[in-house]
Amino acid sequence: MANTEQTLRAGVIGWPVAHSLSPRLHGFWLDHYGIDGSYEPLAVAPDDFADALRGLAEAGFAGANVTVPHKEAAFLGVDRLSPGAERIGAVNTIVVEADGTLTGSNTDGFGFIENLEAGDPDWRAAAGPAAVLGAGGAARAVVAALLDAGVPEIRLVNRTLARAEALAADLGGPLAAYPWTAADAALEDATLLVNTTTLGMTGQAPLEIGLSALAPGATVNDIVYVPLQTDLLVRAQAQGCRTVDGIGMLLHQARPGFEAWFGVAPEVTPALRRHVLAGLGG
Numbered sequence: 627m628a629n630t631e632q633t634l635r636a637g638v639i640g641w642p643v644a645h646s647l648s649p650r651l652h653g654f655w656l657d658h659y660g661i662d663g664s665y666e667p668l669a670v671a672p673d674d675f676a677d678a679l680r681g682l683a684e685a686g687f688a689g690a691n692v693t694v695p696h697k698e699a700a701f702l703g704v705d706r707l708s709p710g711a712e713r714i715g716a717v718n719t720i721v722v723e724a725d726g727t728l729t730g731s732n733t734d735g736f737g738f739i740e741n742l743e744a745g746d747p748d749w750r751a752a753a754g755p756a757a758v759l760g761a762g763g764a765a766r767a768v769v770a771a772l773l774d775a776g777v778p779e780i781r782l783v784n785r786t787l788a789r790a791e792a793l794a795a796d797l798g799g800p801l802a803a804y805p806w807t808a809a810d811a812a813l814e815d816a817t818l819l820v821n822t823t824t825l826g827m828t829g830q831a832p833l834e835i836g837l838s839a840l841a842p843g844a845t846v847n848d849i850v851y852v853p854l855q856t857d858l859l860v861r862a863q864a865q866g867c868r869t870v871d872g873i874g875m876l877l878h879q880a881r882p883g884f885e886a887w888f889g890v891a892p893e894v895t896p897a898l899r900r901h902v903l904a905g906l907g908g
């Protein structure tokens with residue numbers, strides 16, 4: 627059933643969901659654009675996910691974001707997929723269509739590339755090889771986006787080599803897999819380095835990787851944003867690299883969903899960034 631109420635509803639489905647910055651992010655935009663709408667945290671356990679998905683339309687939702695651990699279940703549960711979601715194998719944004727059916731898309735790759743281009747306007751996809759650390763869900767979205775942007779060679783570095791090999795085979799294109807012990811070779815003359823692992827995040831193990839093999843003035847992007855200035859970014863900056871922090875990926879990935887649900891194409895501004903970062907403080 628389509629949403630016939632005045633107040634537009636959307637939200638984020640996760641488990642747990644209390645830590646999610648998305649309500650703060652979308653709440654800022656709803657306020658800023660004066661939209662009569664709500665964006666709610668929706669705590670849904672894995673066993674209840676299928677019912678929650680089916681209940682969205684009836685509850686009058688225009689759609690929802692999906693976060694950990696439900697992105698693959700959403701991929702399997704929606705009625706249709708965007709080509710991007712199909713390729714990545716995960717859904718983070720759902721739109722309830724007028725007939726009540728659900729369309730799933732994945733905006734993580736979009737958010738990644740928009741953040742990279744905003745954070746380093748001089749970055750050029752064609753400039754040289756990219757090295758990507760990690761081979762999980764986040765890496766998948768990042769690699770697909772880099773391929774689409776036209777990066778000529780992408781080197782995937784992962785602790786579990788087989789996982790990097792599987793990702794490379796699956797996405798296809800100029801991709802090569804490297805074990806963690808060959809990180810130096812993977813970084814050799816790379817003009818872009820992206821960390822998609824959880825290493826370096828507060829409470830996780832440090833990201834211990836030498837950066838000296840990178841091309842001079844390479845761009846380094848960490849998708850970890852707690853802390854915002856990770857050790858990787860600090861060390862990269864110290865050796866003259868351009869650095870792009872991770873919070874912008876979260877901000878930009880939210881844009882397509884907000885526009886689909888609330889009818890306004892929202893902007894990522896310094897004020898939004900400050901507002902969302904303040905939510906990390908507590």
Ligand code: ATR
Pocket residue numbers: 759760761762763764765784785786787789822823824825831
């Ligand atoms: P996400 O969907 O956020 O990418 P994920 O699928 O769990 O999360 O992937 C986490 C990534 O961080 C993986 O590349 C993982 O390496 P493995 O494939 O070998 O597991 C990497 N990672 C996590 N902890 C790590 C550690 N202590 N050392 C090296 N790599 C690590």
